[in-house]
Amino acid sequence: MSNLNSDKCVRFGNHHSFVSTIKKMLSKASQHGIKAMICITRNSIKGERISIGDVASKIKTPVAYTSKIIQRLVKAGMVQSKKGASGGFYIEKSLVNKVSVWDVVNELDGGAIKYGCILGLDECSGRKPCPAHKEYKPVRDQLIRFLQNTSLAKLADKVSKGEGH
Secondary structure (H helix, E strand, O other), X not given: OHHHHOOOOOOOOOHHHHHHHHHHHOOHHHHHHHHHHHHHHHHHHOOOOEOHHHHHHHHOOOHHHHHHHHHHHHHOOOOEEEOOOOOEEEOOOOOOOOOEHHHHHHHHHOOXXXXXXXXXXXXXXXXXXXXXXXXXXXXXXXXXXXXXXXEHHHHHHHHHOOOOO
């Protein structure tokens, strides 16, 4: 996360403003999807499946909402599910180290982060920029690089080591 705290990124103001900006850039669905995927990844690394109820409980979201998010990720092929007594959600061993935070965000938010305007304008680009475009674009680009280069397995490992919760 140190890359995100560089002077180059904090042109909008202090660190708190930058963190606030990032939180606004990710939808609630993406925030909860990332947390759910970290939870599923932690269990998958241990060779275990996890129920939707356990995921929802651990990330403190309603079961129905969590289920909707995870089903979208199942359809995208990031998560697998197995029905029955020993069922639950898991990530295949071959994918566990390959799925990035960006994969989740891109699936749940589409191009909103990559192409969206921080001010919410319909049109904002280098040709027709909003007032914040010049300062926002490098922050957005660095955030996207961070999301693309951060695997869920890496975050799950940090949580397992007590570096997060």
